[in-house]
Amino acid sequence: MPAAEHLPPHDAFLLRGDGFAYALAVTPGGDLRHLHWGGPIASDDLGALLADDPREFGSNTWSSPRAHTEELVAHGGRRLDESALAVEFADGVRALDLAVESSAVSDDGLTVRLADRHYPFAAELHYRVRGGALERWTTLVNDGDAPVILDRAYSASWPLPWQPRWVATWLAGAYAAETQLTRRPLGPGRLVLESRRGIPGHAAQPWLALDAGDDARPSDETGAVWSVALAWSGSWRLAAELAADGRLHVTAGVNDFDLRHPLAPGASWTTPVTVGVYAGAGHDELTDRWHAYEREHVVPRPDTVRPVLYNSWEATFFDVRPDSQLELARRAAALGAELFVVDDGWFAGRDDESAGIGDWTPDRTAFPDGLKPLADEVHALGMRFGVWVEPEAVSPDSDLFRAHPDWIHQWPTRPRTLARQTHLLALSRADVRTHVVEALDALLSSAPIDVLKWDLNRPLTEASDGWIGPVEGLYEVLDRVRALHPDVWIESCASGGGRADLGIMARTEWVWPSDNTDALERLAIQHGYAYAHSPHTMMAWVTDSPTYLTKRELPLRFRFHSAMTGLLGIGGNLAHWSPEDLAAGAEYVAQYKRIRATVQYGTMRRLSGAPDDVTAVSYRSPSGDQVAVFAFAPSVRHLRRTVLLRLRGLDPDAVYADAATGAHYSGALLRHHGLRVALTGDHASELVVLDRIRPRRHP
Template sequence: MMFHISEASVADTSTHTAIRFLPEHRAFTLTGQAFSYIFAVDLDDVVLRHLHWGARLGDDDVSLLIYDAPRRIGSNTWSRPRAHTEELVAHGGLRFDECALKVEFSDGVRGLELAYADHEISGNELAVRLCDRHYPLDVVLRYRVYPGALERWMEVVNTGDDAIVLDRSASASWAPPWLATPMATWLPGMYAAETQVTRAPLGVGRLVLESRRGVPGHAAHPWMAVDGGADEEHGEVWSVAVAWSGSWKIVAEHAFDGAVHLTAGRNDFDLRQPLRPGESVVLPATVGVYSDGGYGELTRRWHTHERQHVVPRPRHARPVLYNGWEASFFTVAHDQQTALAKRAADLGAEMFFIDDGWFLRRFDETAGLGDWTADPDKLPGGLAALADEVHARGMAFGVWVEPEAVNPDSDLFRAHPDWIYQWPTRARSLARNTHLLDLGRPAVRSWMFEALDALLRSADIDALKWDINRPMSESGTAGSEPAAIGHVRGLYEVIDRLRAAHPHVMIESCASGGGRADLGMLARTEWAWPSDNTDALERLAIQEGYGFVHSPHTMMCWVTDSPSYLGKRAAPLRFRFHVAMCGILGIGGDLTGWSDEEMAEAAGYVKRYKEIRETVQFGQLYRLASPRRGEFSSLSYVASDGSQVVLFAFAQTVRYCVQTRLVRLRGLQPDAVYENVDTGGRFSAAYLVGHGLRVSLVGDYASELVVLRTVSPT
């Protein structure tokens, strides 16, 4: 059975792109809907000079850019050329700034001298080939232009007869214009506190964001933005993300004179990649998004790009989901799950997930991973019988898996102890009582696909929750590819094969919460689990950070029991539902313990969510008051056709003197009139923007949801 999800209205602006080569200037202009990116071949030494990334410029401006660069030499201690003036910063000569590419040739030389050779333009893609002046090495810079984003990566090709070694191989160098007082914004965090929006002056020197864990991790999200003083509504912002589901690194380097450049790609920590004669390596994509309307517009451009060009099934609304993890943990039983399914269906859930604990010997985290066979004592009829009962109640059926990990106490490990990452003279590192399977091995990839394919064929399964709960360790090099690289490529291969073999199956990405919600993974999964922390108050900050980059239709949000599982905080059902309704609404409480009154109240929230779902998941997001600024926060969503506005307001605690708030809306049609669907009150757009909508909030953990519909113009 496949839950039918409606097709949302997502505007397609794919025609607003252009790539041109201007032979009179030997310059390349890459133009999106609201940005230009320009670089040129230097006439003197045929290297590539970066000229502009920002607001749209015309062809007539290119000559001015070429001759506008300052000619002063500066101190002999400076790098030459300066990093922000180069399209690719490669190690060699007097370059001491952060470089993107560093190699070692067979004779020990570690410097590069790359010169322009040729280029090719094909649709919205550009490839520029550089060749080393002495050694048989090609570097191909690749660009893909979208209406609101530029994708960049490179390919390194060993065309000679001797092996070389890649010591550093980031995907791209990015340079915004000169900034007088540069600021940086990024999304650091930790387990259960992911994606915490952080903004600080970009001091002179280097700001390094990275993961060394083999997954993107919780400590920082693979994204960074810089600006010269922007706020939510005003100013220019330049941002870069790494589309890679392994170890990554973004470095922002700020020189004392105001020059800034970013280097982004896979992490070079503990990574030296041999490249044998004739071999090549294609590096992960990085994505740059520019905004001239502050961070709010930056977010909306990221969301539009992700919806149109990244996530599978981009035009389909995501289902209201129930997951029984916090209701059962490892004590899974058929009758228990069917009782939860009945209650979930009564609420209006559209998909039911059985989480960890359904397979053989899985009574805790110490055994069973790797043996993807249902435990007959827990599920006498297997997954098929449970799936049939779930489908009979009108819901789709999903199953949790963690296929990259294996418990030592499992049939798989006993049969193939050599399949894990390990060093023969070192102790094996357990994390959550698991080892990590070596996806660089063809046999492991084949087993994983076959095991999951058999699982999906064993029952009528509509979705998988794909989890990973440990970092990579004891990884080496298999052949010419480091394990840290081979694992991610192997992961992509298995998921891509599964999606081709089972095109109806949806996939959720999870990594101990939000540890793998990067663009590389989101290109292969319908949504991500941003955090194991389901405490509604703490979720406000987590969801704000996640939504800085990612569309709400990729953000799974659960309503769970009170007090919450991790935070032990009690909060009203209304508050918990309203927070979860800001993304994909999910429910994860033990519904068998909910009273009739709670069930009726919850069913009402589910019904209301379905009325606003398309606007929340695919509309334009406006952050009206941030949870970082105080106890009150608010955000709104405007439907893509302008027909509906959804406003949420939250307060941790409300003092008597501020029990109402005026919330000024944004993104409205200037001449429209809006009607509150619950009260019938009508307001002009000018009133809602210029004066504000009065929202009532009373008590602790207070929340309000207001839905407006456009009544004129029709």
């Protein structure tokens, strides 16, 4: 069955993927009408959809046409609903009147070209089926001889079917408290999630899910869910507009805040991709579909397990010297770490955060022979070697800024804005992009560096070249660096989780979700993050107690178990760890290596049915032969010493053995009765690994 087909009798189009269908049609007047987004339907169903009259009774105060009936809501006429496209022509006209000009069906999708009925301007709507996801984006074309200003240029409108009620789920937060799961019922009006920071930011992820379930918590196993995300690493906006009669549509794209993007004569601009995912069986299925999409279509090296990492930041901060780094590397290797990353402080002038950013050469006093001797020592210990960089920023106290003060975003008549003692380089300029690529190429060629931790620690201000160019420039720089050094892996960081979107994930191997390494607070951060993103992109560290930011005391066991639910990293000062902690750490690392493929690439389930103060999650390997169950309790009360966790997704006819105790359980028992897990004391945690050993013998 083709992913997309054109049905000439109706002049309609049907797109079908894993578990979903999407349909649209051309009206006799040339408008593009939306028909369906949801569960699978057949081509024979389109006649009934076309016969269904979307015009409901209403006064002349309604938008006309209604947003839920249009494929692209473009500003103009009596369109009063949230629009996806608004332009200004050279003669001052700020209204569009688009009609279908042509269409083309491909193996995996569809392109429909809409042209203005008066002006030489077109919007090409692109659709591409990717497994259980539908990608959409728009190319805007100025075919005239006068400039056009894009005041709003979202990637797509997403009409949703009528439901009696709608509840929204999104990931809100702040610095050190990112991706907090947030859920609210929708009333008439608009829910707007956005960033105006030039980066996606910490306040919200460019991701939204909508269902008709309970207000308090999502249903994991039942109910239809629609979800929309945006692959864009700059300012963004998602708006869900619900009308009083229950009609809902979502717009997603580059934020129109201060946009006014010029489109020169003969020029075109392509919006970032927005992705829609439909799940017919609750939020478990929605999570599975997002994870599968990222693994199969987004993140580089999708089939390679991620290494156990050691990062030296919290151990040494800016005091980076070869002898202390090497001592940490020796201890990290003894724990079983496979990657050693030197964080901020290794480069010239970097005694604190006030100087040095932009000059990516090793400090001559600490590293007179460059980074190669240390990298060689780390490799000899059996680990890969990485360094921290912040290539988009520049310190005023740096050789780069002194040579090129005009390379930053700035207004000539206004003060420059510092943030973390840096400015941002204008990556919209070709000469600046070339310099950054050449500087990183020189760094990566100077020593056997395997990994870059790519950080950004400030928002974009003084956007003198606009809000789009810096992001597209960043993508070009990343793509060129990866082409020059295809074996180098990259971690995305932006003061923690300030840039963890599908756009940056397409160019990096994993993300740093938060600077907050408190293992207890990380549970909520990681819980929310994994709603939208695969665990194989989620780095988590074991750091010292008390924790650096929160000053909370936590046992080593709890810290390791929390970090083992994603990509295991270690960031404590190993020089101060006791022999007992080092030995225990080595055991935890070895245990993680036995389950990491399951954690990183398995099927994740948030386990319900536990008391409210217990967080539990399970991972089932792709083969189904291994299950890892984690449970956490900040404080066990009321004399409770165990909890029953009902495991989902197991083979009911199989037998599972506890790898530690040898106890046997049937899949049916674990599903319907539960696994009893011991949790005692404060900051209690447990890991149970179950191996499927044989089919169950029925009497």
